[in-house]
Amino acid sequence: MKRKNMLAGLGLCLMLAIAGCGGNNTANTENAANSGNGAANATNAPASEAPAAQDSYKIAISQYVEHPSLDATREGFLAALKDAGLVEGENLTVDLQNAQADQSNNLAVAQKIAGDKNDLVLAIATPSAQAVVQEVDKNTPILFAAVTDPLDAKLVSDLAHPGGNVSGASDTNPESITRLMQFIAAQFPNVKKLGLIINEGEPNAVVMSGIAKEELDKHGIELVKAPITNTSEVKQAAESLVGRVDAFYITLDNSVVSGVDAIIQTANDNKIPFFSADRDTVEKGAFATVGFKYYDHGYQVGEMAVEVLKNGTSPGDMEVKMQEKLDLILNLKAAEAQGIEVTDAMKAEVSDTASSIIQ
Structure with missing residues:
Protein backbone atom coordinates (compact mmCIF):
# COMPACT_ATOMS: atom_id res chain seq x y z
CA MET A 1 0.00 0.00 0.00
CA THR A 172 -12.73 8.64 6.77
CA ASN A 173 -11.32 12.13 6.78
CA PRO A 174 -7.60 12.20 7.69
CA GLU A 175 -8.26 15.32 9.73
CA SER A 176 -10.42 13.31 12.13
CA ILE A 177 -7.44 11.10 12.99
CA THR A 178 -4.90 13.90 13.38
CA ARG A 179 -7.30 15.98 15.48
CA LEU A 180 -7.94 13.08 17.84
CA MET A 181 -4.23 12.42 18.25
CA GLN A 182 -3.68 16.13 18.95
CA PHE A 183 -6.47 16.04 21.55
CA ILE A 184 -4.80 13.10 23.30
CA ALA A 185 -1.41 14.80 23.27
CA ALA A 186 -2.78 18.10 24.60
CA GLN A 187 -5.28 16.87 27.19
CA PHE A 188 -3.57 13.67 28.39
CA PRO A 189 0.07 14.59 29.09
CA ASN A 190 0.57 11.33 30.99
CA VAL A 191 -0.13 9.27 27.87
CA LYS A 192 3.29 8.25 26.55
CA LYS A 193 2.22 4.96 24.98
CA LEU A 194 -1.04 4.48 23.09
CA GLY A 195 -2.18 0.88 22.65
CA LEU A 196 -3.77 -0.05 19.32
CA ILE A 197 -5.75 -3.28 18.87
CA ILE A 198 -5.58 -3.92 15.13
CA ASN A 199 -6.20 -6.49 12.42
CA GLU A 200 -3.46 -5.64 9.94
CA GLY A 201 -5.21 -7.77 7.35
CA GLU A 202 -7.69 -4.92 6.97
CA PRO A 203 -6.13 -2.25 4.70
CA ASN A 204 -8.28 0.52 6.15
CA ALA A 205 -6.89 -0.18 9.63
CA VAL A 206 -3.34 -0.03 8.32
CA VAL A 207 -3.97 3.28 6.55
CA MET A 208 -5.52 4.87 9.62
CA SER A 209 -2.88 3.57 12.03
CA GLY A 210 -0.19 5.04 9.78
CA ILE A 211 -1.82 8.47 9.91
CA ALA A 212 -2.19 8.19 13.69
CA LYS A 213 1.45 7.16 14.15
CA GLU A 214 2.69 10.04 12.03
CA GLU A 215 0.87 12.54 14.23
CA LEU A 216 1.79 10.80 17.50
CA ASP A 217 5.48 10.85 16.54
CA LYS A 218 5.31 14.63 16.50
CA HIS A 219 4.30 14.57 20.16
CA GLY A 220 6.69 11.89 21.33
CA ILE A 221 3.93 9.31 21.90
CA GLU A 222 4.62 5.69 21.03
CA LEU A 223 1.97 3.62 19.22
CA VAL A 224 2.03 0.08 20.63
CA LYS A 225 0.19 -2.50 18.51
CA ALA A 226 -1.65 -5.59 19.74
CA PRO A 227 -2.39 -7.54 16.53
CA ILE A 228 -5.37 -9.83 15.97
CA THR A 229 -6.61 -11.90 13.05
CA ASN A 230 -10.28 -12.23 14.05
CA THR A 231 -12.83 -10.87 16.52
CA SER A 232 -12.40 -13.72 18.99
CA GLU A 233 -8.89 -12.44 19.76
CA VAL A 234 -9.91 -8.89 20.70
CA LYS A 235 -10.31 -9.53 24.44
CA GLN A 236 -6.92 -11.19 24.77
CA ALA A 237 -5.26 -8.41 22.75
CA ALA A 238 -6.77 -5.70 24.96
CA GLU A 239 -5.73 -7.50 28.12
CA SER A 240 -2.19 -7.93 26.77
CA LEU A 241 -1.83 -4.13 26.66
CA VAL A 242 -2.74 -3.60 30.33
CA GLY A 243 0.32 -2.34 32.18
CA ARG A 244 2.14 -1.65 28.92
CA VAL A 245 0.22 1.38 27.64
CA ASP A 246 -1.47 4.47 29.07
CA ALA A 247 -4.55 4.49 26.81
CA PHE A 248 -6.34 2.41 24.14
CA TYR A 249 -7.20 3.38 20.54
CA ILE A 250 -8.96 1.58 17.69
CA THR A 251 -9.46 2.49 14.03
CA LEU A 252 -12.39 1.70 11.71
CA ASP A 253 -11.37 -1.94 11.91
CA ASN A 254 -14.29 -4.33 11.39
CA SER A 255 -12.80 -7.26 13.29
CA VAL A 256 -11.96 -5.03 16.26
CA VAL A 257 -15.16 -2.98 16.30
CA SER A 258 -17.19 -6.18 16.27
CA GLY A 259 -15.52 -7.16 19.55
CA VAL A 260 -15.39 -3.71 21.12
CA ASP A 261 -17.38 -4.71 24.22
CA ALA A 262 -14.30 -6.57 25.47
CA ILE A 263 -12.13 -3.48 25.03
CA ILE A 264 -14.64 -1.29 26.87
CA GLN A 265 -14.76 -3.76 29.74
CA THR A 266 -10.97 -3.97 29.95
CA ALA A 267 -10.65 -0.18 29.83
CA ASN A 268 -13.24 0.27 32.57
CA ASP A 269 -11.81 -2.47 34.81
CA ASN A 270 -8.32 -1.02 34.60
CA LYS A 271 -9.15 2.71 34.42
CA ILE A 272 -7.58 3.09 30.99
CA PRO A 273 -8.83 5.92 28.71
CA PHE A 274 -10.26 4.45 25.50
CA PHE A 275 -10.36 6.44 22.23
CA SER A 276 -12.02 5.27 19.02
CA ALA A 277 -12.28 6.34 15.39
CA ASP A 278 -16.08 6.36 15.25
CA ARG A 279 -18.99 7.95 17.09
CA ASP A 280 -20.95 4.70 17.49
CA THR A 281 -18.18 3.18 19.60
CA VAL A 282 -18.10 6.30 21.78
CA GLU A 283 -21.85 6.05 22.25
CA LYS A 284 -21.30 2.45 23.27
CA GLY A 285 -18.61 3.17 25.86
CA ALA A 286 -15.34 4.59 24.49
CA PHE A 287 -14.45 8.03 25.84
CA ALA A 288 -13.78 10.18 22.79
CA THR A 289 -13.45 10.48 19.04
CA VAL A 290 -13.43 13.11 16.32
CA GLY A 291 -16.09 12.03 13.91
CA PHE A 292 -19.66 12.00 12.64
CA LYS A 293 -22.81 9.88 12.61
CA TYR A 294 -22.72 6.83 10.35
CA SER A 314 -24.26 7.22 -13.91
CA PRO A 315 -22.16 6.54 -10.78
CA GLY A 316 -19.09 7.22 -12.90
CA ASP A 317 -20.20 10.84 -13.18
CA MET A 318 -20.62 11.24 -9.40
CA GLU A 319 -17.64 12.28 -7.29
CA VAL A 320 -16.70 10.13 -4.32
CA LYS A 321 -18.01 11.90 -1.24
CA MET A 322 -16.92 12.14 2.38
CA GLN A 323 -18.10 13.65 5.65
CA GLU A 324 -16.73 17.17 6.08
CA LYS A 325 -18.52 18.08 9.30
CA LEU A 326 -16.34 16.77 12.13
CA ASP A 327 -16.63 17.33 15.86
CA LEU A 328 -15.01 16.13 19.05
CA ILE A 329 -17.41 13.71 20.73
CA LEU A 330 -17.15 12.90 24.46
CA ASN A 331 -18.91 10.27 26.56
CA LEU A 332 -19.09 11.49 30.16
CA LYS A 333 -20.27 8.14 31.57
CA ALA A 334 -17.34 6.42 29.92
CA ALA A 335 -15.01 9.05 31.37
CA GLU A 336 -16.22 8.24 34.87
CA ALA A 337 -15.85 4.50 34.29
CA GLN A 338 -12.31 4.95 32.97
CA GLY A 339 -11.17 7.34 35.68
CA ILE A 340 -10.98 10.40 33.42
CA GLU A 341 -11.53 13.91 34.76
CA VAL A 342 -13.34 15.81 32.01
CA THR A 343 -12.01 19.36 32.16
CA ASP A 344 -13.45 22.60 30.83
CA ALA A 345 -10.56 22.65 28.35
CA MET A 346 -11.74 19.33 26.91
CA LYS A 347 -15.35 20.49 26.63
CA ALA A 348 -14.20 23.72 24.98
CA GLU A 349 -13.02 21.68 21.98
CA VAL A 350 -16.56 20.41 21.32
CA SER A 351 -18.45 22.51 18.79
CA ASP A 352 -21.95 21.07 19.18
CA THR A 353 -22.25 20.44 22.88
CA ALA A 354 -25.92 19.42 22.60
CA SER A 355 -25.23 16.38 20.44
CA SER A 356 -21.50 15.74 20.87
CA ILE A 357 -21.32 15.53 24.66
CA ILE A 358 -22.97 12.26 25.63
CA GLN A 359 -24.20 12.31 29.21
Whole structure:
Protein backbone atom coordinates (compact mmCIF):
# COMPACT_ATOMS: atom_id res chain seq x y z
CA MET A 1 0.00 0.00 0.00
CA LYS A 2 1.34 3.36 -0.97
CA ARG A 3 0.20 5.78 1.69
CA LYS A 4 2.01 8.72 0.09
CA ASN A 5 0.15 8.16 -3.18
CA MET A 6 -3.12 7.85 -1.30
CA LEU A 7 -2.60 11.07 0.60
CA ALA A 8 -1.60 12.87 -2.58
CA GLY A 9 -4.80 11.71 -4.21
CA LEU A 10 -6.78 12.96 -1.27
CA GLY A 11 -5.21 16.38 -1.46
CA LEU A 12 -5.89 16.71 -5.18
CA CYS A 13 -9.55 15.85 -4.62
CA LEU A 14 -10.08 18.29 -1.74
CA MET A 15 -9.78 15.49 0.79
CA LEU A 16 -12.80 13.70 -0.67
CA ALA A 17 -12.07 10.35 0.91
CA ILE A 18 -9.81 7.60 2.19
CA ALA A 19 -12.23 4.21 2.92
CA GLY A 20 -14.60 2.13 5.84
CA CYS A 21 -14.21 -0.57 7.00
CA GLY A 22 -12.54 -3.78 5.97
CA GLY A 23 -9.73 -5.75 4.46
CA ASN A 24 -9.08 -8.22 1.69
CA ASN A 25 -6.34 -10.55 0.57
CA THR A 26 -3.91 -9.72 -2.18
CA ALA A 27 -5.57 -11.97 -4.71
CA ASN A 28 -8.94 -10.35 -4.26
CA THR A 29 -7.41 -6.88 -4.45
CA GLU A 30 -5.64 -7.76 -7.68
CA ASN A 31 -8.81 -9.26 -9.11
CA ALA A 32 -10.69 -6.11 -8.19
CA ALA A 33 -8.09 -4.07 -10.02
CA ASN A 34 -8.32 -6.26 -13.12
CA SER A 35 -12.11 -6.56 -13.12
CA GLY A 36 -14.27 -4.79 -15.66
CA ASN A 37 -15.48 -2.67 -12.75
CA GLY A 38 -12.06 -1.90 -11.29
CA ALA A 39 -9.98 1.24 -11.47
CA ALA A 40 -7.84 -0.14 -14.28
CA ASN A 41 -10.85 -0.14 -16.61
CA ALA A 42 -12.99 2.50 -14.94
CA THR A 43 -12.33 5.26 -17.45
CA ASN A 44 -13.04 2.93 -20.39
CA ALA A 45 -16.28 1.44 -19.05
CA PRO A 46 -19.41 2.73 -20.76
CA ALA A 47 -21.72 4.90 -18.72
CA SER A 48 -24.99 3.24 -17.76
CA GLU A 49 -27.92 4.20 -19.94
CA ALA A 50 -30.59 6.29 -18.25
CA PRO A 51 -33.29 3.91 -17.01
CA ALA A 52 -36.84 4.14 -18.26
CA ALA A 53 -39.47 5.23 -15.77
CA GLN A 54 -40.18 2.38 -13.37
CA ASP A 55 -42.98 1.57 -10.95
CA SER A 56 -40.65 -0.38 -8.68
CA TYR A 57 -36.96 -1.04 -8.11
CA LYS A 58 -34.81 -3.86 -6.84
CA ILE A 59 -31.51 -3.27 -5.06
CA ALA A 60 -29.02 -5.58 -3.37
CA ILE A 61 -26.97 -4.71 -0.29
CA SER A 62 -23.77 -6.55 0.57
CA GLN A 63 -22.70 -5.81 4.16
CA TYR A 64 -19.45 -7.28 5.42
CA VAL A 65 -20.41 -7.70 9.08
CA GLU A 66 -22.98 -6.52 11.60
CA HIS A 67 -21.81 -3.82 13.97
CA PRO A 68 -23.29 -0.44 14.97
CA SER A 69 -21.47 1.73 12.42
CA LEU A 70 -22.24 -0.47 9.41
CA ASP A 71 -25.81 -1.07 10.56
CA ALA A 72 -26.34 2.69 10.95
CA THR A 73 -24.89 3.20 7.47
CA ARG A 74 -27.46 0.82 6.01
CA GLU A 75 -30.30 2.42 7.98
CA GLY A 76 -29.34 5.90 6.78
CA PHE A 77 -29.12 4.69 3.18
CA LEU A 78 -32.61 3.19 3.25
CA ALA A 79 -33.99 6.28 5.01
CA ALA A 80 -32.79 8.48 2.15
CA LEU A 81 -34.53 6.24 -0.36
CA LYS A 82 -37.73 6.31 1.72
CA ASP A 83 -37.63 10.10 1.92
CA ALA A 84 -37.44 10.16 -1.87
CA GLY A 85 -40.51 7.93 -2.20
CA LEU A 86 -38.73 4.57 -2.58
CA VAL A 87 -40.22 2.48 0.20
CA GLU A 88 -39.25 -1.11 0.95
CA GLY A 89 -42.28 -3.38 0.63
CA GLU A 90 -44.11 -0.93 -1.59
CA ASN A 91 -42.08 0.06 -4.64
CA LEU A 92 -38.67 -1.13 -3.47
CA THR A 93 -37.32 -4.66 -3.02
CA VAL A 94 -34.15 -4.98 -0.95
CA ASP A 95 -31.97 -8.10 -0.99
CA LEU A 96 -29.78 -7.76 2.14
CA GLN A 97 -26.79 -10.09 2.36
CA ASN A 98 -24.34 -10.22 5.29
CA ALA A 99 -20.96 -11.95 5.02
CA GLN A 100 -20.46 -12.16 8.82
CA ALA A 101 -16.82 -11.03 8.39
CA ASP A 102 -15.94 -14.20 6.48
CA GLN A 103 -14.06 -13.79 3.20
CA SER A 104 -15.51 -16.97 1.69
CA ASN A 105 -19.01 -15.79 2.54
CA ASN A 106 -18.13 -12.35 1.21
CA LEU A 107 -17.21 -13.70 -2.21
CA ALA A 108 -20.26 -15.98 -2.27
CA VAL A 109 -22.50 -13.00 -1.46
CA ALA A 110 -21.01 -11.01 -4.34
CA GLN A 111 -21.46 -13.94 -6.73
CA LYS A 112 -25.08 -14.38 -5.67
CA ILE A 113 -25.76 -10.69 -6.24
CA ALA A 114 -24.02 -10.91 -9.63
CA GLY A 115 -26.38 -13.70 -10.63
CA ASP A 116 -29.48 -11.63 -9.91
CA LYS A 117 -30.89 -8.68 -11.81
CA ASN A 118 -30.68 -5.51 -9.71
CA ASP A 119 -31.22 -1.86 -10.50
CA LEU A 120 -28.41 -0.94 -8.09
CA VAL A 121 -25.99 -2.62 -5.68
CA LEU A 122 -24.77 -1.10 -2.41
CA ALA A 123 -21.60 -2.49 -0.84
CA ILE A 124 -20.96 -1.61 2.82
CA ALA A 125 -17.29 -1.87 3.88
CA THR A 126 -14.13 -2.31 1.84
CA PRO A 127 -14.13 -6.15 1.51
CA SER A 128 -17.75 -6.12 0.35
CA ALA A 129 -17.04 -3.36 -2.15
CA GLN A 130 -13.99 -5.13 -3.57
CA ALA A 131 -15.88 -8.40 -4.02
CA VAL A 132 -18.92 -6.71 -5.56
CA VAL A 133 -16.82 -4.68 -7.98
CA GLN A 134 -14.98 -7.86 -8.93
CA GLU A 135 -18.10 -9.96 -9.58
CA VAL A 136 -21.00 -7.72 -10.63
CA ASP A 137 -21.52 -6.80 -14.28
CA LYS A 138 -20.14 -3.40 -15.22
CA ASN A 139 -23.52 -2.25 -16.51
CA THR A 140 -25.06 -2.49 -13.04
CA PRO A 141 -24.67 0.71 -10.95
CA ILE A 142 -22.59 0.10 -7.81
CA LEU A 143 -22.28 2.41 -4.82
CA PHE A 144 -20.03 1.84 -1.81
CA ALA A 145 -20.14 3.13 1.75
CA ALA A 146 -17.97 2.76 4.86
CA VAL A 147 -14.85 2.44 2.73
CA THR A 148 -11.67 4.00 4.06
CA ASP A 149 -9.59 4.32 0.90
CA PRO A 150 -11.36 3.82 -2.46
CA LEU A 151 -8.12 4.46 -4.34
CA ASP A 152 -5.98 1.94 -2.48
CA ALA A 153 -8.84 -0.58 -2.64
CA LYS A 154 -8.87 -0.05 -6.43
CA LEU A 155 -12.58 0.66 -6.47
CA VAL A 156 -12.07 3.87 -8.47
CA SER A 157 -9.06 5.50 -10.11
CA ASP A 158 -10.16 9.10 -9.63
CA LEU A 159 -12.15 10.43 -6.68
CA ALA A 160 -13.55 13.46 -8.51
CA HIS A 161 -14.35 11.62 -11.77
CA PRO A 162 -14.66 7.88 -11.03
CA GLY A 163 -15.78 6.82 -14.51
CA GLY A 164 -17.37 3.43 -15.14
CA ASN A 165 -20.22 2.21 -12.95
CA VAL A 166 -18.80 2.68 -9.44
CA SER A 167 -18.87 5.54 -6.92
CA GLY A 168 -19.85 6.12 -3.30
CA ALA A 169 -18.59 7.72 -0.11
CA SER A 170 -15.57 7.28 2.13
CA ASP A 171 -16.08 7.14 5.87
CA THR A 172 -12.73 8.64 6.77
CA ASN A 173 -11.32 12.13 6.78
CA PRO A 174 -7.60 12.20 7.69
CA GLU A 175 -8.26 15.32 9.73
CA SER A 176 -10.42 13.31 12.13
CA ILE A 177 -7.44 11.10 12.99
CA THR A 178 -4.90 13.90 13.38
CA ARG A 179 -7.30 15.98 15.48
CA LEU A 180 -7.94 13.08 17.84
CA MET A 181 -4.23 12.42 18.25
CA GLN A 182 -3.68 16.13 18.95
CA PHE A 183 -6.47 16.04 21.55
CA ILE A 184 -4.80 13.10 23.30
CA ALA A 185 -1.41 14.80 23.27
CA ALA A 186 -2.78 18.10 24.60
CA GLN A 187 -5.28 16.87 27.19
CA PHE A 188 -3.57 13.67 28.39
CA PRO A 189 0.07 14.59 29.09
CA ASN A 190 0.57 11.33 30.99
CA VAL A 191 -0.13 9.27 27.87
CA LYS A 192 3.29 8.25 26.55
CA LYS A 193 2.22 4.96 24.98
CA LEU A 194 -1.04 4.48 23.09
CA GLY A 195 -2.18 0.88 22.65
CA LEU A 196 -3.77 -0.05 19.32
CA ILE A 197 -5.75 -3.28 18.87
CA ILE A 198 -5.58 -3.92 15.13
CA ASN A 199 -6.20 -6.49 12.42
CA GLU A 200 -3.46 -5.64 9.94
CA GLY A 201 -5.21 -7.77 7.35
CA GLU A 202 -7.69 -4.92 6.97
CA PRO A 203 -6.13 -2.25 4.70
CA ASN A 204 -8.28 0.52 6.15
CA ALA A 205 -6.89 -0.18 9.63
CA VAL A 206 -3.34 -0.03 8.32
CA VAL A 207 -3.97 3.28 6.55
CA MET A 208 -5.52 4.87 9.62
CA SER A 209 -2.88 3.57 12.03
CA GLY A 210 -0.19 5.04 9.78
CA ILE A 211 -1.82 8.47 9.91
CA ALA A 212 -2.19 8.19 13.69
CA LYS A 213 1.45 7.16 14.15
CA GLU A 214 2.69 10.04 12.03
CA GLU A 215 0.87 12.54 14.23
CA LEU A 216 1.79 10.80 17.50
CA ASP A 217 5.48 10.85 16.54
CA LYS A 218 5.31 14.63 16.50
CA HIS A 219 4.30 14.57 20.16
CA GLY A 220 6.69 11.89 21.33
CA ILE A 221 3.93 9.31 21.90
CA GLU A 222 4.62 5.69 21.03
CA LEU A 223 1.97 3.62 19.22
CA VAL A 224 2.03 0.08 20.63
CA LYS A 225 0.19 -2.50 18.51
CA ALA A 226 -1.65 -5.59 19.74
CA PRO A 227 -2.39 -7.54 16.53
CA ILE A 228 -5.37 -9.83 15.97
CA THR A 229 -6.61 -11.90 13.05
CA ASN A 230 -10.28 -12.23 14.05
CA THR A 231 -12.83 -10.87 16.52
CA SER A 232 -12.40 -13.72 18.99
CA GLU A 233 -8.89 -12.44 19.76
CA VAL A 234 -9.91 -8.89 20.70
CA LYS A 235 -10.31 -9.53 24.44
CA GLN A 236 -6.92 -11.19 24.77
CA ALA A 237 -5.26 -8.41 22.75
CA ALA A 238 -6.77 -5.70 24.96
CA GLU A 239 -5.73 -7.50 28.12
CA SER A 240 -2.19 -7.93 26.77
CA LEU A 241 -1.83 -4.13 26.66
CA VAL A 242 -2.74 -3.60 30.33
CA GLY A 243 0.32 -2.34 32.18
CA ARG A 244 2.14 -1.65 28.92
CA VAL A 245 0.22 1.38 27.64
CA ASP A 246 -1.47 4.47 29.07
CA ALA A 247 -4.55 4.49 26.81
CA PHE A 248 -6.34 2.41 24.14
CA TYR A 249 -7.20 3.38 20.54
CA ILE A 250 -8.96 1.58 17.69
CA THR A 251 -9.46 2.49 14.03
CA LEU A 252 -12.39 1.70 11.71
CA ASP A 253 -11.37 -1.94 11.91
CA ASN A 254 -14.29 -4.33 11.39
CA SER A 255 -12.80 -7.26 13.29
CA VAL A 256 -11.96 -5.03 16.26
CA VAL A 257 -15.16 -2.98 16.30
CA SER A 258 -17.19 -6.18 16.27
CA GLY A 259 -15.52 -7.16 19.55
CA VAL A 260 -15.39 -3.71 21.12
CA ASP A 261 -17.38 -4.71 24.22
CA ALA A 262 -14.30 -6.57 25.47
CA ILE A 263 -12.13 -3.48 25.03
CA ILE A 264 -14.64 -1.29 26.87
CA GLN A 265 -14.76 -3.76 29.74
CA THR A 266 -10.97 -3.97 29.95
CA ALA A 267 -10.65 -0.18 29.83
CA ASN A 268 -13.24 0.27 32.57
CA ASP A 269 -11.81 -2.47 34.81
CA ASN A 270 -8.32 -1.02 34.60
CA LYS A 271 -9.15 2.71 34.42
CA ILE A 272 -7.58 3.09 30.99
CA PRO A 273 -8.83 5.92 28.71
CA PHE A 274 -10.26 4.45 25.50
CA PHE A 275 -10.36 6.44 22.23
CA SER A 276 -12.02 5.27 19.02
CA ALA A 277 -12.28 6.34 15.39
CA ASP A 278 -16.08 6.36 15.25
CA ARG A 279 -18.99 7.95 17.09
CA ASP A 280 -20.95 4.70 17.49
CA THR A 281 -18.18 3.18 19.60
CA VAL A 282 -18.10 6.30 21.78
CA GLU A 283 -21.85 6.05 22.25
CA LYS A 284 -21.30 2.45 23.27
CA GLY A 285 -18.61 3.17 25.86
CA ALA A 286 -15.34 4.59 24.49
CA PHE A 287 -14.45 8.03 25.84
CA ALA A 288 -13.78 10.18 22.79
CA THR A 289 -13.45 10.48 19.04
CA VAL A 290 -13.43 13.11 16.32
CA GLY A 291 -16.09 12.03 13.91
CA PHE A 292 -19.66 12.00 12.64
CA LYS A 293 -22.81 9.88 12.61
CA TYR A 294 -22.72 6.83 10.35
CA TYR A 295 -26.44 7.23 9.79
CA ASP A 296 -25.64 10.55 8.06
CA HIS A 297 -22.91 8.83 6.06
CA GLY A 298 -25.37 6.22 4.80
CA TYR A 299 -28.00 8.86 4.09
CA GLN A 300 -25.46 10.68 1.90
CA VAL A 301 -24.95 7.53 -0.20
CA GLY A 302 -28.70 7.00 -0.27
CA GLU A 303 -29.11 10.40 -1.88
CA MET A 304 -26.63 9.28 -4.55
CA ALA A 305 -28.72 6.14 -5.09
CA VAL A 306 -31.83 8.25 -5.65
CA GLU A 307 -29.98 10.15 -8.37
CA VAL A 308 -29.05 6.88 -10.03
CA LEU A 309 -32.43 5.18 -9.75
CA LYS A 310 -34.82 8.06 -10.42
CA ASN A 311 -32.74 10.34 -12.64
CA GLY A 312 -30.56 7.82 -14.46
CA THR A 313 -27.29 9.42 -13.31
CA SER A 314 -24.26 7.22 -13.91
CA PRO A 315 -22.16 6.54 -10.78
CA GLY A 316 -19.09 7.22 -12.90
CA ASP A 317 -20.20 10.84 -13.18
CA MET A 318 -20.62 11.24 -9.40
CA GLU A 319 -17.64 12.28 -7.29
CA VAL A 320 -16.70 10.13 -4.32
CA LYS A 321 -18.01 11.90 -1.24
CA MET A 322 -16.92 12.14 2.38
CA GLN A 323 -18.10 13.65 5.65
CA GLU A 324 -16.73 17.17 6.08
CA LYS A 325 -18.52 18.08 9.30
CA LEU A 326 -16.34 16.77 12.13
CA ASP A 327 -16.63 17.33 15.86
CA LEU A 328 -15.01 16.13 19.05
CA ILE A 329 -17.41 13.71 20.73
CA LEU A 330 -17.15 12.90 24.46
CA ASN A 331 -18.91 10.27 26.56
CA LEU A 332 -19.09 11.49 30.16
CA LYS A 333 -20.27 8.14 31.57
CA ALA A 334 -17.34 6.42 29.92
CA ALA A 335 -15.01 9.05 31.37
CA GLU A 336 -16.22 8.24 34.87
CA ALA A 337 -15.85 4.50 34.29
CA GLN A 338 -12.31 4.95 32.97
CA GLY A 339 -11.17 7.34 35.68
CA ILE A 340 -10.98 10.40 33.42
CA GLU A 341 -11.53 13.91 34.76
CA VAL A 342 -13.34 15.81 32.01
CA THR A 343 -12.01 19.36 32.16
CA ASP A 344 -13.45 22.60 30.83
CA ALA A 345 -10.56 22.65 28.35
CA MET A 346 -11.74 19.33 26.91
CA LYS A 347 -15.35 20.49 26.63
CA ALA A 348 -14.20 23.72 24.98
CA GLU A 349 -13.02 21.68 21.98
CA VAL A 350 -16.56 20.41 21.32
CA SER A 351 -18.45 22.51 18.79
CA ASP A 352 -21.95 21.07 19.18
CA THR A 353 -22.25 20.44 22.88
CA ALA A 354 -25.92 19.42 22.60
CA SER A 355 -25.23 16.38 20.44
CA SER A 356 -21.50 15.74 20.87
CA ILE A 357 -21.32 15.53 24.66
CA ILE A 358 -22.97 12.26 25.63
CA GLN A 359 -24.20 12.31 29.21
